[in-house]
Amino acid sequence: MEVEVKFKADKDIEDRIRSMAELVCEKEEIDLYFNSPVRDFRKSDEALRIRKDSEGVKITYKGPKIDPETKTREEIEIRVDNYEKAVELLKRLGFVPVREVAKRRRIYRLENVTICFDEVKELGMFVEIEIKSEDLESAKRKIFEIARQLGFDPAKSIRKSYLELLEDSDKEINRGARN
Amino acid sequence: MEVEVKFKADKDIEDRIRSMAELVCEKEEIDLYFNSPVRDFRKSDEALRIRKDSEGVKITYKGPKIDPETKTREEIEIRVDNYEKAVELLKRLGFVPVREVAKRRRIYRLENVTICFDEVKELGMFVEIEIKSEDLESAKRKIFEIARQLGFDPAKSIRKSYLELLEDSDKEINRGARN
Numbered sequence: 393m394e395v396e397v398k399f400k401a402d403k404d405i406e407d408r409i410r411s412m413a414e415l416v417c418e419k420e421e422i423d424l425y426f427n428s429p430v431r432d433f434r435k436s437d438e439a440l441r442i443r444k445d446s447e448g449v450k451i452t453y454k455g456p457k458i459d460p461e462t463k464t465r466e467e468i469e470i471r472v473d474n475y476e477k478a479v480e481l482l483k484r485l486g487f488v489p490v491r492e493v494a495k496r497r498r499i500y501r502l503e504n505v506t507i508c509f510d511e512v513k514e515l516g517m518f519v520e521i522e523i524k525s526e527d528l529e530s531a532k533r534k535i536f537e538i539a540r541q542l543g544f545d546p547a548k549s550i551r552k553s554y555l556e557l558l559e560d561s562d563k564e565i566n567r568g569a570r571n
Numbered sequence: 572m573e574v575e576v577k578f579k580a581d582k583d584i585e586d587r588i589r590s591m592a593e594l595v596c597e598k599e600e601i602d603l604y605f606n607s608p609v610r611d612f613r614k615s616d617e618a619l620r621i622r623k624d625s626e627g628v629k630i631t632y633k634g635p636k637i638d639p640e641t642k643t644r645e646e647i648e649i650r651v652d653n654y655e656k657a658v659e660l661l662k663r664l665g666f667v668p669v670r671e672v673a674k675r676r677r678i679y680r681l682e683n684v685t686i687c688f689d690e691v692k693e694l695g696m697f698v699e700i701e702i703k704s705e706d707l708e709s710a711k712r713k714i715f716e717i718a719r720q721l722g723f724d725p726a727k728s729i730r731k732s733y734l735e736l737l738e739d740s741d742k743e744i745n746r747g748a749r750n
Contacts, residue, residue, distance in 0.1 A: 429609045430665045440664065451651075453663050468660045471652040472630075481647045484632050485619065485664075486609045 394454075395531035396463045396522040397539060397549040405519055406498070406509045408542050413500035413507050421445045423493040424479065425555050429486035439553060440487060442478050449475045451482075462532060463551050493554045505538060512554050514561065519544070573633075573646045574710035575701040576718060576728040584698055585677070585688045587721050592679035592686050600624045602672040603658065604734050608665035618732060619666060621657050628654045630661075641711060642730050672733045684717060691733050693740065698723070 426440045427433050433440065437456035442449065448471055455466035472478045483489070494513040499506060508520040521538055525531040536546045552560070605619045606612050612619065616635035621628065627650055634645035651657045662668070672691065679686040687699040700717055704710040715725045731739070 428664065438663075451660065453660050455663070468656055468663060470656050470660060473650040477647055477649050481630065481632050481649060484617075484634070484647060485607065485666075487664075 393464060393524070393526055393528070394467045394522060395525055395528055395535060396520055397535055398463060398518055398520045399539065399544045399549060401509070401517045401519040403517065405542060409500050409507050409509055409519070412541065413502035416499045416501050418496070418498045419445045419447070421495050421497055425490045425493065426482055426487040427490050429488070439555065440482070442475065442482070444475045449473070449478060451478055457551060459528060459532070461546070461549065462535070464528060491555060491558060493558060495554070502538065505534065507538070515554060515557055572703070572705055572707070573644060573701060574704055574707060574714060575642045575699055576714055577642060577697055577699045578718065578723045578728060580688070580696045580698040582696065584721060588679050588686050588688060588698070591720065592681035595678045595680050597675070597677045598624045598626070600674055600676050604669045604672065605661055605666040606669050608667070618734065619661070621654065621661070623654050628652070628657060630657055636730060638707060638711070640725070640728065641714070643707060670734060670737060672737060674733070681717065684713060686717070694733060694736055
């Protein structure tokens with residue numbers, strides 16, 4: 393399980409992250425999200441994406457969120473050898489490309505915790521704090537402790553994915569255009 | 572495109588293959604076939620499988636056959652890093668495991684032609700002759716020429732997949748059991 397929280401951030405936050413955690417890598421991640429022909433993943437709270445970055449290509453399925461305070465969910469991920477063929481394969485199986493999410497991500501590590509400083513195209517800066525663990529409660533305690541140390545209010549954690557935030561922002565723009 | 576014909580074979584055929592083509596490798600292939608939640612792949616003449624062999628794991632989609640004399644069809648194939656996770660991913664996306672097909676395959680090469688001598692569990696020996704090409708007619712000419720050299724009658728080419736042959740044989744067995 394991927395136990396994870398996300399917060400809206402600004403540039404200063406990254407200095408604080410740098411002072412407590414170690415930079416592991418920096419990369420551009422391009423994610424292409426798909427919807428299912430069987431059930432609307434927006435409603436079932438699932439996600440399917442192909443990610444392309446400097447390390448290669450991965451297909452990831454995310455199950456529904458299982459916790460009210462965090463973005464915690466089951467994740468199944470496989471590495472694949474070819475982006476274009478993976479996209480074509482999913483399309484032939486009936487999956488529909490929905491939207492691309494592009495970001496520059498710097499990944500920091502603090503013991504078993506991963507802290508990502510993300511600059512997301514069209515959305516701005518965010519911090520994600522994550523532990524891979526089957527022990528939800530203890531992982532949450534640790535994650536919220538680090539969030540507080542970075543100056544975040546746990547009550548302001550964002551449960552929406554970048555995809556959902558982008559879709560919300562599209563709606564805002566359309567509403568603005570109609571007014 | 573995978574331009575391909577298949578014939579029922581016996582042990583002697585392999586000597587003839589060996590005399591004209593070069594052995595490339597021998598391996599056990601375990602294929603797990605899936606059906607789709609959207610349309611019955613038996614009826615749409617499509618196939619989705621995960622193959623596990625000594626070279627690794629691959630997910631393959633095969634489109635409907637496009638030629639009345641051969642098994643020619645479009646094929647999209649990606650290599651993945653983990654068999655169990657790939658199975659789990661497809662299951663979560665709604666695909667249903669149908670059946671495993673296991674065979675020992677010896678792969679021979681003659682110029683751009685691949686000749687496989689297959690010993691398929693529960694089905695027996697077969698030869699598949701294949702060219703990857705976008706030029707269907709010239710590929711077919713070459714394939715049938717080699718088939719004739721090996722002593723096969725092109726009119727006896729088998730268009731059914733091993734999965735379909737196994738399902739036919741299941742039906743036979745059930746019919747026998749009922750009588």
